[in-house]
Amino acid sequence: xxxxxxxxxxxxxxxxxxxxxxxxxxxxxxxxxxxxxxxxxxxxxxxxxxxxxxxxxxxxxxxxxxxxxxxxxxxxxxxxxxxxxxxxxxxxxxxxxxxxxxxxxxxxxxxxxxxxxxxxxxxxxxxxxxxxxxxxxxxxxxxxxxx
Numbered sequence: 001x002x003x004x005x006x007x008x009x010x011x012x013x014x015x016x017x018x019x020x021x022x023x024x025x026x027x028x029x030x031x032x033x034x035x036x037x038x039x040x041x042x043x044x045x046x047x048x049x050x051x052x053x054x055x056x057x058x059x060x061x062x063x064x065x066x067x068x069x070x071x072x073x074x075x076x077x078x079x080x081x082x083x084x085x086x087x088x089x090x091x092x093x094x095x096x097x098x099x100x101x102x103x104x105x106x107x108x109x110x111x112x113x114x115x116x117x118x119x120x121x122x123x124x125x126x127x128x129x130x131x132x133x134x135x136x137x138x139x140x141x142x143x144x145x146x147x
Contacts (some may be wrong), residue, residue, distance in 0.1 A: 007122040013052035018095060018114050021052055021059035022122070028064065035064035062102055063094045070097050077137035089131055092105055100142045104136040108139040108146050 022036040028036040038060050042048060048056075063070065071082040074093050093094060099106050112135050119128040139146070 013050060014055055015114060015141075016047050016051040016058065017056040019118060020045055020047060021056055021063070021095050022091045022118050023090075024060055025063055025094055027089055029087050029091060030143050034088070035060050036078060038064070044139075059095055059098065062098045066098065066102075067094060070094050070101075072132065073101065073138070074099055076141070077134045086124055086127055089127050092123070092131055093134060095137055097142075100135070100138055104143075108143040111135065112139065 020042055024042050027041070028038055029034075039057060042056070045051075071094075073095055074082060074085075074090075077086070085093070092115050096111050099111045100108060112132065116132050117133055118130045119131045123131070
């Protein structure tokens with residue numbers, strides 16, 4: 001029974017890290033700066049003790065460092081340029097496409113499910129449908145072996 005408990009805790013910690021990363025990337029879109037500033041800014045976030053801090057750092061560093069490439073990738077699967085995306089949806093897509101392209105150990109269904117849940121919670125009413133469609137196309141391209 002302990003491994004299930006540990007796995008559940010690790011999964012939960014990753015979910016919290018994704019949520020905080022999405023919020024940090026949302027903030028970063030409004031006021032670009034060094035990714036390290038986001039780490040400092042979110043270090044004292046209320047839920048940070050529940051988060052996988054290392055995964056949060058990896059997401060922030062990876063998205064900020066590859067945002068131009070990620071936006072280019074996202075443009076292939078959307079009907080509008082990144083500048084016209086809703087900021088919440090854009091932040092979710094940046095984090096999710098980074099995970100799909102850089103973290104093959106995370107199943108694509110987990111990435112999609114987490115993204116849809118985040119968009120339902122923080123995005124526009126039907127934004128999750130858009131995010132789901134974009135990420136489904138991204139997963140077909142980036143994870144064809146899993147899809």
